[in-house]
Amino acid sequence: MEAAAAAYLGMGLCAAGFFGAAIGIANIFATTIETVGRQPNAEGRVAKYCWIGFALVEAVALYALVLAFILMGKA
Amino acid sequence: MEAAAAAYLGMGLCAAGFFGAAIGIANIFATTIETVGRQPNAEGRVAKYCWIGFALVEAVALYALVLAFILMGKA
Amino acid sequence: MEAAAAAYLGMGLCAAGFFGAAIGIANIFATTIETVGRQPNAEGRVAKYCWIGFALVEAVALYALVLAFILMGKA
Amino acid sequence: MEAAAAAYLGMGLCAAGFFGAAIGIANIFATTIETVGRQPNAEGRVAKYCWIGFALVEAVALYALVLAFILMGKA
Amino acid sequence: MEAAAAAYLGMGLCAAGFFGAAIGIANIFATTIETVGRQPNAEGRVAKYCWIGFALVEAVALYALVLAFILMGKA
Numbered sequence: 001m002e003a004a005a006a007a008y009l010g011m012g013l014c015a016a017g018f019f020g021a022a023i024g025i026a027n028i029f030a031t032t033i034e035t036v037g038r039q040p041n042a043e044g045r046v047a048k049y050c051w052i053g054f055a056l057v058e059a060v061a062l063y064a065l066v067l068a069f070i071l072m073g074k075a
Numbered sequence: 076m077e078a079a080a081a082a083y084l085g086m087g088l089c090a091a092g093f094f095g096a097a098i099g100i101a102n103i104f105a106t107t108i109e110t111v112g113r114q115p116n117a118e119g120r121v122a123k124y125c126w127i128g129f130a131l132v133e134a135v136a137l138y139a140l141v142l143a144f145i146l147m148g149k150a
Numbered sequence: 151m152e153a154a155a156a157a158y159l160g161m162g163l164c165a166a167g168f169f170g171a172a173i174g175i176a177n178i179f180a181t182t183i184e185t186v187g188r189q190p191n192a193e194g195r196v197a198k199y200c201w202i203g204f205a206l207v208e209a210v211a212l213y214a215l216v217l218a219f220i221l222m223g224k225a
Numbered sequence: 226m227e228a229a230a231a232a233y234l235g236m237g238l239c240a241a242g243f244f245g246a247a248i249g250i251a252n253i254f255a256t257t258i259e260t261v262g263r264q265p266n267a268e269g270r271v272a273k274y275c276w277i278g279f280a281l282v283e284a285v286a287l288y289a290l291v292l293a294f295i296l297m298g299k300a
Numbered sequence: 301m302e303a304a305a306a307a308y309l310g311m312g313l314c315a316a317g318f319f320g321a322a323i324g325i326a327n328i329f330a331t332t333i334e335t336v337g338r339q340p341n342a343e344g345r346v347a348k349y350c351w352i353g354f355a356l357v358e359a360v361a362l363y364a365l366v367l368a369f370i371l372m373g374k375a
Contacts, residue, residue: 155231
């Protein structure tokens with residue numbers, strides 16, 4: 001297995017980061033939906049944590065994307 | 076590992092998308108069963124989200140299927 | 151990697167199907183235990199779904215077993 | 226990939242069995258802690274199932290360990 | 301696949317330990333947040349187990365890190 005092939009395989013393995021980020025963001029929004037539906041008064045305070053949490057998990061997904069692009073440059 | 080063998084392996088890895096789609100659709104229908112059993116009056120409104128959610132998750136499974144067919148064409 | 155070695159590796163990967171079947175059957179029986187313990191009167195009606203669900207999940211495990219045997223024939 | 230290298234890789238893959246056993250034993254003890262904390266009177270009857278369940282899941286982990294040692298003998 | 305390449309792949313596989321440690325630490329702190337929010341009086345007693353549990357799970361992640369460094373020395 002030459003180095004370019006290994007870099008391409010590593011880019012594919014970066015999708016493991018997207019796996020976790022997708023589950024995590026879905027978990028955040030599912031809990032937000034459940035909480036807002038149960039206590040409509042708390043929407044203002046809850047939405048803040050929803051978007052901040054979404055942004056932080058999205059950042060983890062972008063780490064994986066950056067890692068994939070770095071590997072693409074080495075192929 | 077020549078290119079055709081790698082394409083066949085990639086087709087097999089596309090089953091990871093089916094893994095997630097199967098769990099997701101099962102999650103949607105399990106929650107629908109639980110909700111309809113607990114609140115029979117809500118069946119009309121709940122079923123709408125059940126089918127839309129099912130279709131959207133099924134679409135993700137079809138992405139994996141399309142990806143597998145694209146890889147089959149490159150083998 | 152010659153074809154026989156790949157077939158043996160594929161047989162080992164078929165265990166991924168057993169992974170899911172084991173978790174699924176355990177989930178069915180765990181929920182049955184919990185439900186029967188909470189509502190003993192519902193045992194007759196619940197056991198029916200328990201055994202049908204068990205058989206259908208077991209069938210998925212047998213698909214993986216058949217797939218492994220097909221691969222064994224090709225090795 | 227010669228046979229010895231494949232045997233070493235197989236020994237590493239045996240850790241997948243430890244993965245499941247660790248989660249399972251943790252699940253048993255977590256549920257035991259929760260149950261004993263909620264109903265202290267049930268400790269005597271619950272502990273019996275806790276230790277039996279622990280032993281049976283531990284046995285599954287030992288299967289993986291035996292499998293790893295068998296592979297070590299073939300390397 | 302020569303030995304150095306296998307060592308680099310093994311270092312990458314050590315990230316599986318970080319996967320579990322990240323989920324476990326998140327589980328500990330999520331439960332701590334939920335418990336403290338529900339019973340503010342229990343914060344003193346709960347925080348103790350939170351930090352001890354965090355340290356023990358973090359230790360597992362450090363095992364994986366040590367393993368990766370050992371593999372780096374062998375590459």
